[in-house]
Amino acid sequence: MLAIEYFEVECPEPLGAEYYRQITNDVLLDHNLLKVVSKLHVFIDPKVPVFIATGILRKITTVVRVGDFANVNPQEGKMTLVISEETYLAPMLKIFWQRFGKEKVEQPDRFTVILYDVPAQPREIEEIVVADPSESLHKDLIYAFRCIAPEGFRLRTEIFSKEKFIFVASENTLAEDIGGVVREKFALMGEVPP
Amino acid sequence: MTLVPVTYKGGIYQHDIIIDLIEDLGGYIIQKHIIAAEVVLQCFVPREDIDLIREVSRPLFGEVTDSPLVGTEIAIVSMSLEIHHLPHPSCDIAEYVRRLGAKSNMVSLARGPGKRIAGLNDEERDVINEHDIAVYLLGNFETCIEYKMPTLRRGIEVPIVLCGGPAIDVLRKIIDPPVDGYVGNVGRFMRRTKEADQLDKMDEIIAEITRVLEKKRDSIAKDPLSVSPARLMGVIHEKVPEILDVTSPTPLTVQMAGLRVKLPYDTFAERLRKIEVEDGVPLGEIAEVLPSRMRDYILVRVLPSSETNMVV
Numbered sequence: 001m002l003a004i005e006y007f008e009v010e011c012p013e014p015l016g017a018e019y020y021r022q023i024t025n026d027v028l029l030d031h032n033l034l035k036v037v038s039k040l041h042v043f044i045d046p047k048v049p050v051f052i053a054t055g056i057l058r059k060i061t062t063v064v065r066v067g068d069f070a071n072v073n074p075q076e077g078k079m080t081l082v083i084s085e086e087t088y089l090a091p092m093l094k095i096f097w098q099r100f101g102k103e104k105v106e107q108p109d110r111f112t113v114i115l116y117d118v119p120a121q122p123r124e125i126e127e128i129v130v131a132d133p134s135e136s137l138h139k140d141l142i143y144a145f146r147c148i149a150p151e152g153f154r155l156r157t158e159i160f161s162k163e164k165f166i167f168v169a170s171e172n173t174l175a176e177d178i179g180g181v182v183r184e185k186f187a188l189m190g191e192v193p194p
Numbered sequence: 195m196t197l198v199p200v201t202y203k204g205g206i207y208q209h210d211i212i213i214d215l216i217e218d219l220g221g222y223i224i225q226k227h228i229i230a231a232e233v234v235l236q237c238f239v240p241r242e243d244i245d246l247i248r249e250v251s252r253p254l255f256g257e258v259t260d261s262p263l264v265g266t267e268i269a270i271v272s273m274s275l276e277i278h279h280l281p282h283p284s285c286d287i288a289e290y291v292r293r294l295g296a297k298s299n300m301v302s303l304a305r306g307p308g309k310r311i312a313g314l315n316d317e318e319r320d321v322i323n324e325h326d327i328a329v330y331l332l333g334n335f336e337t338c339i340e341y342k343m344p345t346l347r348r349g350i351e352v353p354i355v356l357c358g359g360p361a362i363d364v365l366r367k368i369i370d371p372p373v374d375g376y377v378g379n380v381g382r383f384m385r386r387t388k389e390a391d392q393l394d395k396m397d398e399i400i401a402e403i404t405r406v407l408e409k410k411r412d413s414i415a416k417d418p419l420s421v422s423p424a425r426l427m428g429v430i431h432e433k434v435p436e437i438l439d440v441t442s443p444t445p446l447t448v449q450m451a452g453l454r455v456k457l458p459y460d461t462f463a464e465r466l467r468k469i470e471v472e473d474g475v476p477l478g479e480i481a482e483v484l485p486s487r488m489r490d491y492i493l494v495r496v497l498p499s500s501e502t503n504m505v506v
Contacts (some may be wrong), residue, residue, distance in 0.1 A: 019334040019359050019381055049309050120385035147384070150333060151278040152308025171308045191494040 006039040006189050013046065020044055024148050035142045036060060036137060041185045044150070050174075051149040053167040054193070056187045060134045063087055067126030070113075074122045081113040081125075086132045090111075095128060141165065164194040195220060197238040199264030201295055202247070204256025209233040213249055219243045221358045222424035224448050227298075236264045236295045238424050242252055262324035262404045264295035265424060267449045268301070269325035269352075271334070273306030278382060284331055286387045287380075291329075291403065297447050299488075303346075312342040319349045320487040322447065326450045327353050327406060329399070332371075334359030334381035340368040342395065344489070347373070353406045357381075359397060374409070375402040407450070408471045414451055417498040421471055421506050423448045426496065429477075430455060433469050452481070455492040459485040463492055480506065 011017035028034045040055040064067035066072070070092075071087040076131055083089055095103045096115065103137040106114045115125070129166060138160040146156075157178075160166075166182050168174060179193075186193045196219075202212060206228060212235065218222060221239035239247060239287060248258050269292055272284040284300060290300045301322055305313040321326045332339050339358050349352060353374035358365055359381025364467065366376055377399050387396060428448045430453070431437060436443045440456050448455040463485070467478030477483070477494070481503050486493040499505045 013360075014336055014358060015338070016335045019383070023382065023384050030384070044335075046309065046337040049338070133468060135439050147277055150308075150335070150338075150382075151276055152311055 002036050004037060004040060006041070008188070009042045011044045011184075016044065016046065019021050022146070027074045027144050027147045031052065031140055031146055033140060034145055037140075039189045039191070041189050043181070043185055046150070049150070049153070049170055049172070050178075050181075051167075051169045052178075052182060053145050053165075054182060054189070056189065056191060057137075057163055057165060059163075059170070060137065062133070062161075063129050064131040064133065065126065066092060066130055070126075071158070072122045072125050076142045077117055079116070079118065079122060079125065083111045083160060086110065092128075092130045095130065100112070134176075138165075142167070145169075159194055161194040164191070166193060195241045195242075197221060197422070198241045199261055199295060199398075200237060200239055200247075201261040201264065202233075202235040202245065202251065202256055203257050204233055204251055204254050205262070206231050206233050208254055209256075210402070212247065212251055212440075213258060215247060218371075219246070220422060222422075222428060224424060224427070225295075225444060236261065236474070237472060238265060241295070253317070254452065257413045261295035263291065263400070265448045266296045266326045266451065267447055267454065268296045268298045269301045269322045269323075269328045270298050271306075271322060271328050271330045273312070273437060276307070276309070277300045279331065281382055282386055283357075283380065285332065287329065287396065288422055290387075291400065294400060296403075299443055309341050310342045311337045312345055314346050314348060316349075318489055323349075324349050324454070324486060324488065324493055325352055326410065327355060327403060329355045329357065329403065332356065332358040332381065336360040336364055336368055339365070343369055347474060355402050355406055364466065375406040377402050383390075390472070397435065405449075409461055414498075415501050418505060419451055419496045420499050420502045420504055421496055423453050423494075424450065424492065424495055426453055426471065426477070426481070429469060429471050430466070434465065436462070436467060453494040453496075454486060454488070456489075457492060459492050460490070466492060466494070475506055495506065 009021040010018045026031055037056050038056050038058045043088060069088055071082040073080045100118045104116045104118055119189040142158060150187045153172050155174060156169040157174060158167050168178055200265060204297060213223060218240055219310060219466050221237055223235055223237045225236040227234040243257060247382045252305060268342050270284060271289040272279050283442040288300050303314060303318055305311060318368045355375035357377045362376050362378030365378055380395055387393060427448055436457060445456045463483050467476060467483050469477045470486055471477050480497055482495045484493045
């Protein structure tokens with residue numbers, strides 16, 4: 001939990017809060033999301049019932065480039081790419097096909113891609129952006145919070161901005177003044193809602 | 195002769211010696227698993243002959259262990275089949291119970307989750323009632339457990355063991371009228387049970403299930419069954435050869451006071467009723483042959499001797 005500056009689970013039942021702290025930690029860890037959340041306040045009241053998660057996100061600036069997972073070896077008339085990690089292989093091939101055409105791209109085996117007579121320098125190839133993990137970040141976070149929230153809480157409202165997020169869920173219609181509660185939770189973290 | 199449930203584990207080499215011995219001693223083999231070069235037999239054997247089996251199996255490096263749950267069918271009632279409960283803790287518990295010899299079925303409720311919205315429909319109720327015991331796996335909040343438990347237990351006639359997040363004394367306080375067994379501090383969690391303290395919790399669940407089942411066994415012993423379900427299993431196995439073609443892992447599932455026969459009811463019910471268990475005693479006279487709510491299986495409920503006036 002070192003990565004998170006502030007992490008609290010608030011609940012009228014102390015034992016329940018402890019369990020949910022564990023669940024939140026496990027789920028965020030499993031989904032590899034601990035590093036993107038800097039502050040997190042979870043509030044659960046089973047009497048209402050309502051589940052509120054508010055938090056602050058860290059900025060992720062890193063994008064994945066070809067050079068991050070492949071070695072580009074220029075040879076005469078062709079370039080051989082040795083892939084070390086397959087995760088981004090499919091989006092990379094798609095970009096190559098679009099840019100150079102299918103006839104110039106060959107993949108003899110899982111870890112090798114050969115480009116023939118492409119009008120680009122090896123340096124340029126290495127700089128091509130293949131994926132942006134922050135694109136699916138909000139989707140992943142919403143999925144994670146749906147796992148964390150008690151089951152059956154199917155009425156939800158979410159606001160996910162670049163820096164902050166609010167996730168509210170309940171099995172009953174959400175109260176109109178829920179914004180006030182959310183504001184209180186942000187105040188506990190020393191922040192204001194988005 | 196009292197039969198006690200045990201598990202035999204040993205090599206595949208000459209394991210038929212053990213099978214013959216158990217059958218000769220008057221015991222019954224409930225389940226036989228062959229895993230690679232290992233054989234696991236779940237069986238009922240006469241109490242006084244356990245030492246003999248141990249002695250015979252010693253040169254074969256076999257071991258005999260008590261497993262109190264052999265010959266029982268347990269319903270693990272999970273609130274849903276969502277990621278919130280699966281694979282942990284529902285599957286963990288179902289699997290742990292299975293390791294000790296029970297046949298566990300996971301019963302997942304269509305509208306189990308939540309607090310106000312939780313419910314139990316008639317099919318779920320009937321399926322749970324077909325088991326020997328129901329283990330309810332509930333969540334972490336006492337407010338929710340207190341609110342939804344009256345709905346979830348409506349119409350359930352089998353003993354209930356309740357597992358929930360709050361401490362055991364809190365569970366005892368909030369459940370009214372009381373259920374048969376409680377295990378506290380086992381609510382919803384999202385990690386695999388592999389640490390020592392988590393396994394201790396599993397053992398606690400087993401201990402509670404065993405305690406409740408013992409109580410049920412005692413009450414059955416007061417009015418003994420007309421025929422032992424394990425014996426009935428042997429008879430059906432012999433006289434209905436179609437059972438050998440069923441691909442399910444346990445085509446005949448032994449329960450404490452009955453048997454689940456995994457053959458279609460319409461085709462086989464009448465034939466089952468006419469099977470002679472002993473000279474002149476058809477099965478239909480000492481047991482009820484009922485359609486099960488689980489697929490189109492047959493449920494055989496053995497009648498107590500007070501109703502049939504015979505023990506075969």
